[in-house]
Amino acid sequence: MKAIRIHEHGTSDVLKIDEIDTPKIQPDEVLIRVKRAALNHLDLWVRRGIPGIQFPHIQGSDAAGTIEEIGSLAERDYKFNTGDEVIAVPFRSCGRCPQCYQGRENLCTDFHIPGESIPGVQAEYIAVPARYVMPKPKGLDWDEAAALPLASLTAYHMLKRKVDLRYGQWILIYGASSGVGGAAIQIAKAFGAKIITTAGSSEKAGLAKNLGADYIINYQNESISRTVKEITAGRGVDVVFEHTGRKTWVDSLRSLSRGGRLVTCGATTGPAAEVDIRALFIKHQQIIGSTMGTMQDMHEVMQMARKGDLSAVVSTVFSCTNIKAAHDWLEEGKQFGKVVVSFDS
Numbered sequence: 001m002k003a004i005r006i007h008e009h010g011t012s013d014v015l016k017i018d019e020i021d022t023p024k025i026q027p028d029e030v031l032i033r034v035k036r037a038a039l040n041h042l043d044l045w046v047r048r049g050i051p052g053i054q055f056p057h058i059q060g061s062d063a064a065g066t067i068e069e070i071g072s073l074a075e076r077d078y079k080f081n082t083g084d085e086v087i088a089v090p091f092r093s094c095g096r097c098p099q100c101y102q103g104r105e106n107l108c109t110d111f112h113i114p115g116e117s118i119p120g121v122q123a124e125y126i127a128v129p130a131r132y133v134m135p136k137p138k139g140l141d142w143d144e145a146a147a148l149p150l151a152s153l154t155a156y157h158m159l160k161r162k163v164d165l166r167y168g169q170w171i172l173i174y175g176a177s178s179g180v181g182g183a184a185i186q187i188a189k190a191f192g193a194k195i196i197t198t199a200g201s202s203e204k205a206g207l208a209k210n211l212g213a214d215y216i217i218n219y220q221n222e223s224i225s226r227t228v229k230e231i232t233a234g235r236g237v238d239v240v241f242e243h244t245g246r247k248t249w250v251d252s253l254r255s256l257s258r259g260g261r262l263v264t265c266g267a268t269t270g271p272a273a274e275v276d277i278r279a280l281f282i283k284h285q286q287i288i289g290s291t292m293g294t295m296q297d298m299h300e301v302m303q304m305a306r307k308g309d310l311s312a313v314v315s316t317v318f319s320c321t322n323i324k325a326a327h328d329w330l331e332e333g334k335q336f337g338k339v340v341v342s343f344d345s
Contacts, residue, residue: 313337
């Protein structure tokens with residue numbers, strides 16, 4: 001079978017399409033024939049140089065496809081049939097520790113994301129424990145199904161579990177054109193929040209409006225924090241949804257209202273940022289970190305998708321044999337939404 005692998009860190013030139021053996025499943029696993037996989041910025045970071053990877057390393061965290069084979073225990077414990085259309089949950093945990101028993105899998109000390117600390121899903125066939133497999137919502141096509149999991153799970157956990165976003169609250173969401181930003185806009189809209197987002201062009205602003213944003217700030221020529229204060233009559237937002245890091249950090253804190261919460265899951269422009277601690281405690285503000293989500297979150301994300309409240313925005317679909325171009329497209333920021341890789345012949 002074909003698999004997208006790296007044998008060393010580097011530019012997109014290190015991406016290879018390798019012919020390797022189809023995996024043999026364990027009794028608790030199912031074999032999935034991958035139809036589509038999706039890229040995340042995590043794929044870029046892993047390729048560039050996250051330490052601890054065992055080479056050669058299969059890339060990717062998001063995949064959707066059909067079940068080809070079912071292990072004996074998986075057949076006994078789960079109601080899957082060959083041919084079922086499914087989505088692979090984009091994380092793994094031990095399932096035995098106190099955090100896992102309490103439904104807080106993303107706090108498990110043995111928590112892993114496929115494509116990061118364990119082999120990924122960008123291959124024609126993948127072996128996945130049946131407990132990390134979910135039926136594909138019928139309303140999603142293959143591109144959307146592959147693009148949905150990681151970004152939507154991350155955004156949902158941030159908005160529901162970490163900051164408990166409520167009806168009528170103001171939220172600033174960075175990066176409407178990103179997968180996680182687009183998911184956050186839809187989720188915040190479903191929660192009844194008033195949404196301010198950022199975009200770098202009029203075209204992307206229009207697309208953000210279609211997703212449900214109420215106000216769009218063009219970060220190319222507007223001060224984000226000043227415009228946020230103008231929109232909210234000087235009050236600021238209840239929540240800032242951060243994933244960009246150093247470049248936007250000061251604006252993010254200045255955009256918060258008294259008692260506001262900043263929740264972050266990323267640092268694409270750099271991890272180092274300054275905080276005025278005095279403003280933090282005087283204004284009763286909070287900075288909250290978040291990574292991925294839980295199985296309960298994943299089930300609720302799938303329910304939103306089935307109801308039509310959440311879908312993945314797909315920018316471009318590349319053949320798996322053109323993976324270098326897919327990485328370059330994402331790296332250059334050309335997309336609005338997710339970049340998807342097809343494993344169909």
